[in-house]
Amino acid sequence: xxxxxxxxxxxxxxxxxxxxxxxxxxxxxxxxxxxxxxxxxxxxxxxxxxxxxxxxxxxxxxxxxxxxxxxxxxxxxxxxxxxxxxxxxxxxxxxxxxxxxxxxxxxxxxxxxxxxxxxxxxxxxxxxxxxxxxxxxxxxxxx
Numbered sequence: 001x002x003x004x005x006x007x008x009x010x011x012x013x014x015x016x017x018x019x020x021x022x023x024x025x026x027x028x029x030x031x032x033x034x035x036x037x038x039x040x041x042x043x044x045x046x047x048x049x050x051x052x053x054x055x056x057x058x059x060x061x062x063x064x065x066x067x068x069x070x071x072x073x074x075x076x077x078x079x080x081x082x083x084x085x086x087x088x089x090x091x092x093x094x095x096x097x098x099x100x101x102x103x104x105x106x107x108x109x110x111x112x113x114x115x116x117x118x119x120x121x122x123x124x125x126x127x128x129x130x131x132x133x134x135x136x137x138x139x140x141x142x143x
Contacts, residue, residue, distance in 0.1 A: 014140075024114045034079075037062065037070050039110075042079060042096060046107050050083070050093045 022036070029039040037060075044056055057067045071094065074080035078099025085091035112119055121129070137143055 010140075021114065024116075028110060028113050037066075038074055038079070041067070041070060041074065042100060043107065043110060045080065045094055045096045049095045051095075052085075052091055052093060056094060 025036045025039060029036050032039065034042070040060055041056060041062075044059055045051065048055070048059070053064065053067055053071065056062070057064050060067075062070070071080055071082070075082060075097070078097040080100075081095050081097040083093045083095060085093050118126070
C-alpha cells in the first residue's frame with residue numbers, strides 16, 4: 001500500500017469512528033431530552049467538576065459563545081450550576097446541577113451505551129484500547 005493510500009485509510013477509519021460515536025451520543029442524548037452538546041458538557045462536568053467555561057470549551061472543542069448559550073439552557077433546567085470560584089471572584093465554575101438527578105445517572109452506563117461492546121472487554125483489553133487511542137492521538141495530532 002502506498003503512503004497516500006495509507007493516509008487515506010487512516011482518515012477513512014477515523015471518520016467512521018467519529019460518525020459512530022456521534023450517532024451513539026445523539027441517541028443517548030435523545031433518551032435524556034438533551035442535545036449532543038448538552039450531554040457531552042454534562043459528562044465532562046461529571047469528569048471535571050468545578051471547571052471553568054473556558055476549560056470545558058477547550059476539552060469539548062466548543063466556541064465560548066455557543067457554550068455560554070448551552071450553559072444558560074442547562075442552568076435554566078438546573079442540570080448545570082454556576083458557582084463563583086472561591087479563589088478568584090471574577091471566575092465562574094461549572095458543576096452538575098441538582099436538577100440533573102445524578103443519583104439516577106451512572107456515567108459508566110452512559111459510556112456503555114456510547115460504546116455498546118465495551119462491557120465484553122477485559123480490563124487488560126480496555127487498558128490496551130486506551131493506550132492505542134492515546135498513541136493514535138499522539139500520532140495524528142502530536143499531543
